[in-house]
Amino acid sequence: MNILKKIIMPLLGLLLWELLAIWLNNPVIIPPVESVINILMNPQTSVLGTGNLIENTIVSIKRVISGFIIAGIIGIPLGIFMGYFSTIMDLFDTLIELLRPIPPLAWVPLALAWFGIGETSMLFIIFIGAFFPILLNTIAGVKSVPKILIESIETLGAKEKDILLKIILPASSPSILTGLRVGAGIAWMCVVAAEMLPGSNSGLGYLIMYAYSLSRMDIVVASMVIIGMIGLILDRGLKYLENRYFKWKSLTK
Amino acid sequence: MEIFDKIKLVFLMSAILEIKNVVKKFISEKKEVLAVDNVNFYVKHNEFLSIVGPSGCGKSTLLRMIAGLETPTSGEILMEGRKIKGPGAERGMVFQQYTLLPWRKVLDNVAIGLEIKGIPKKERYEISRKFIKMIGLEGFEDSYPYELSGGMQQRVAIGRTLANDPKIVLMDEPFGALDTQTRTILQNELLRIWNKDKKTVLFVTHSVDEAIYLSDRVIIMTARPGRIKDIIPIDLDRPRKRNSMEFIEYKKKIVDKLKDEVLKTYNMNNYSI
Incomplete structure (x- = not known):
């Protein structure tokens, strides 16, 4: 019964879409469901000479992972130090608050100017997208560690290093993981956008733009489904x- | 004069902890609060010493200064003749709040002090198991704090402090949050462990009954600013009987001394409202 409740709306959506596709009879506006499913069912066949769906998906995933890992490697330690040492917080806080509201895509022109067209620019955009949620959640996690836990292990002989490794890090790790989860979501959105940039020639984002230019909406929708x-x-x-x-x-x- | 100095020296040799002219002021933007005013006392080796006083009298602040978690505004605290600077493993503390690390099992919570000292895993687990047995929680080594009752968590906290082998155990109303039955059980456990382990204990409580039941001496503090009003030695054999005439006499005596102080606190609070 519960499963039925959960899938009834998606099924209705599919039905409505199919009815509209039949009624409009124009695959450039609404491709029929079966053509999209057909593409998804045959992910190994080459699409539009850009490699197959699986290859393009893997390219996108690799980019996300690289940018995401860099964001984590910088964001988590910086977040821990900012959350724990008020001097470091004071030093970085204003800068971060100024940069944070800038959408990752606003960095595109600068990224292209600095790193040229290609992988590095894309990684940079993904990095920007994933970095801030990771950093801010790490800071919040560190700040929410009860002071009494720190005091209690200080009376057991703990020094700064022990406090950081044995209290701050484990206590804030749930919050850090939340940051990673949000960051991964944003990184994933950023990769698709970055792949739509001029000069890109692989990945799901590229596939969407290329299929669009050839009016192959079935491929566009199939790629969107995979992204989702x-x-x-x-x-x-x-x-x-x-x-x-x-x-x-x-x-x- | 010389003889007095000698007597003093003998006293100090048996003292593990000395509190000398300690003053603590809390200074905020709006006002200055004198929490502890010129407190002097000492704690002897293997002694069980309690501090009682009305709430807000600065007894917890005093204990936190001894633990090194607060710095005295003036005066000094000497541990075996050396001035303390910050917290240290030789002054273990048990807090009123639950302070176990929620992501660690009981065994790893008890072992954390030894882990910090760098004692190898096998050895520190061996020691920790011994202390878990001592606090009566054998079989709970692999439980997480959230699976334990409040009383059990406090036992683990006591075990954690003792396993670290401090020279003095500071206890800040450790049983304050517990129900009466659990409290009585843990008081007896504590006495048993204290007897066996021969530790020095400095125990802060607001319960006169608890202080008399446990202690060799009871320090009575005044209402804020906290000063020492009196120090009462409890000359009763253990285990003590709460309904014995002597016990009740002690209780009357201490409660009487405290009564004025509690009234002062009450008036102080009323004026400030």
Whole structure:
């Protein structure tokens, strides 16, 4: 019964879409459902001479992972230090608050000017997208560590290093993982946008723009479905980790 | 004069902790609050010493200064003759709030002090298991704090402090948040462990009954600013009987001394409203 409730709206949506496709009879505006499914069912066949769906998906995923990892490597330690040492917070806070509201795509011209057309520019855009949620959630996690936990291990002989490694890091890791989850979602959105930039010649974003230029809306929609599914898997996967490893967070009074 | 100095020296040799002219002011933008005013006392080796006083009298602040978590505004605190600077493992503290690390199992919570000291895993688990047994939680080594009751969590906190082998155990109303039955059980446990382990304990409480039941001496503090009003030695054999005449006599005596102070606190609070 529950499953039925969950899938009834998507099924109705599909039905409506198919009816509209038949009624309009114009695949450039609404491609019929079966043509999209057909593409999704044959992901190994080359589309439009740009490689197949799987290859393009893997290219996009690789880019996201690279940009995301760089964002984590810089964002998590910086967040921990900013959250813990007020001097570092004072030094970086204003700068970060100024840069944070700038949408990742506003960086595109600068990225192109600095790194030229190609991978590095795309990684930079993904990095910008993932960096701020990771950083801000890490800071929030560190700031929410109860002072009494720190004091109690200080009376057991803990020094700064022990406090950081044995209290601050584990106590803020649920919040860090939330940051990673949000960051991964934004990184995934950024890769698609970055691949639509001039000079790109692979990835799902590129495939969408290229298919659009050839009026192949079935390929556009098929790519969009894949983007949606991967975004969902990414989010659910990290959420699973949160529940699996940080059960103490929700169960501690 | 010389003889007095000698007597003083003998006293100090048996003292593990000395509190000398300690003053603590909390200074905020709007006002200055004198929390602890010129407190002097010492704690002897293996002694069980309690501090009682009305709430807000600065007894917890005093304990936190001894732990090194606050700095005295003036005066000094000497641990075995050396002035303390900040927290240290030789002054273990048990807090009123629950302070176990929620992501660590009981065994790893008890072992954390030894882990910080760099003792190898096998050895620190061995020691920790011994202390878990001592606090009566054998079989709970792999439980997480959220699976334990408040009383059990406080036992683990006590075990964690003792496993770290401090020279003095500071306890800040450790049983304050517990119900009466659990409290009585833990008081007896504490006495048993204190007897066996021969530790020095400095115990802050607002319960006169608890202080008399546990302590060799009871320090009575005045209402804010906290000063020492009196120090009462409790000359009763253990285990003490709460309904014995002597126990009740002590209780009367201390409660009487405290009564004025509680009234002062009450008036102070009324004026400030």
